[in-house]
Amino acid sequence: MTDEFAVEMQDVVKRFTTPEGGILAAVNHVTMQIRDGEFFSLLGPSGCGKTTSLRMIAGFELPTEGKILIHGKDVSQIAPFQRPVNTVFQQYALFPHMTVEQNIGFGLEMKGVSKVERSARVSEALEMVRLPGMEMRKPKQLSGGQQQRIALARALVNKPEVLLLDEPLGALDLKLRKEMQLELKSLQREVGITFIYVTHDQEEALTMSDRIAVMSKGVALQVDKPEAIYERPATKFVADFIGETNFLDGVVRGQTGSTVEVDLPGTGTVYIESSRTFANGQQTTVAVRPEKMTLNREISGGNSLTGRVEEVIYIGTDTHYGVRFAGSHKARVREQNVTQGQKALASIGDEAIVSFTRTSPRLLTE
Amino acid sequence: MTQKPNSLFVRISALLVYVFLYAPIIGLMLFSFNASRTNIFFGGFITQFGPLQMEGSTVVQSPCGPFHWFCELNKNAEVRQAAENTLTIAFVASISATIIGTFAAIALQRYNFRLKAFSQLALYIPIVIPEIVMGIGILVLFSQIFTILSGLTGARFSMGLPTVIVSHIAFCIPFVTLVVQARLQGFDKSYEEAAMDLGANELTTFWRVTFPMILPGVLSGALLAFTLSLDDFVITFFTTGPGSTTLPIYVYGLLRRIITPQVNALSTIWILIVFTAVLLLQWTENRKA
Ligand SMILES: Nc1ncnc2c1ncn2[C@@H]1O[C@H](COP(=O)(O)OP(=O)(O)OP(=O)(O)O)[C@@H](O)[C@H]1O
């Protein structure tokens, strides 16, 4: 049954005619399923089509091709006011000529909820976003953070099947942002409504989401849990966009079972565990996170490469070492500063051995 | 950046500008209290109340005291008819032009259609071409239409209040549209999207969200149209007929005969009305911010 999904995008394409006369596929054959009750994030760099995807789910844009289903019902062509979803806009879009009460009550009024019930539910919603008693204020008389909460209350009071949020914390300062992240997450757990959350901040997506879709140039590259996205990125783009990654380009020289032998020209040979099958001579990239590499501490049964330290950066909890290998490969190694007054493991110009296990890298081909 | 005008030259120029602007107006208003009926020299104020007494061409005593000429004006049936016409035309024309002009502005803002750029440009033309050309054009148009209608129905048609109103609506529309467009320029579409997202259909969204938000622009458009219609002379001159004389046309007629302080009294009232309208306009403009 498809009903377990709150939202399904089936091979959705959205093309725009640009003012220059060209045609741009802002969303290009995207298929994804968003489960009921999950906190789902759309993550990607600016212009990758996150907002466009969200607007198609809300109904502000109609897909050029493909279908959008909400709880199994095809809504691709119906108007926004007939969809069981609500949106929290990036600039909040609170109606400036209405009070907070009128703003929050607007959706209920449209549904024909009586005035008495409306005012009860508005107070309840204000309670929920921890702004009780603000009914009579105008949006102008609220701080940015408060406006943000009112926008949230205005959407949630309607008990939508899906709540869409387009970078709702984008306009807040860092500290408030962090607070609101946690608050939003716990609020979502409390109300149990499916959240679809657009952000270009990878840290925000990792902390808040049950699952993340990483988008680039209108394509959903990977849809998975935060740990999986971080530990097992599917493409170089994902590995690079989420966290930091060392890329070592090489050629496959052989495979025995799950162990792949990769030659890094000029630098050395490494053995990597992979569930995929590679052909001899195939180009591949060994992707390793800096914290999964060690400096001058060889790992038994692991890989070791010798290079020269070019850079030592002390950043408090960690020290980062930039190492250059013989064959134009470079890597950044992150070592935790565990003990007090720990000495640097190497200085600039030293020869050093960089090691990592056979299981920590990913072999990426695209 | 605003600086204090510290140069003497700037101060004197500013003073001269205001003198040139306001001296005639103040003089004109002063003469509406003139005791002399010749209106060429100022014969002092009429200070005494009582039955009308004249000494030569000077009013010594009047039932209305200093407001003698205003009372005379009030007795003048022609003036009252002209004032009524003027206000009727201004109200009907400004309200109609505001409705049409507002929707035109919304259409130009929101939709992409063929000839959009041309439609925008066409709005400016009536504003920039000489009013007399507009007047003649409208006159020719009406006579053509009347000739055709007479041919079809056998009835006779002539210029009158309806033709003046129609032409005033026509020349007010571009002004309203431009003012409302300026207001719409800063209007974020996401307010409308938010309303629709919350379950309001297009019509409800317009009345509950869009319209209240652009209302200050619509009001200033309406007031602008009202003042433009109120003191229009040229176009009215070409489209007016028997019984539809407006105040500007009436005053023009008076000037060709005799000038009594009645004209000044009329002008004073008029200035006060326009002044109030301009103040209201300013007030709505300020509320936009
Ligand atoms: N109405 C439109 N007409 C033409 N092109 C559009 C339109 N809306 C979006 N685009 C284009 O589609 C692409 C995707 O836009 P979108 O707003 O979805 O990006 P985004 O991922 O939300 O980016 P950001 O993080 O900057 O908000 C962009 O290249 C944008 O210029």
Ligand SMILES: [Mg+2]
């Ligand atoms: Mg966006």
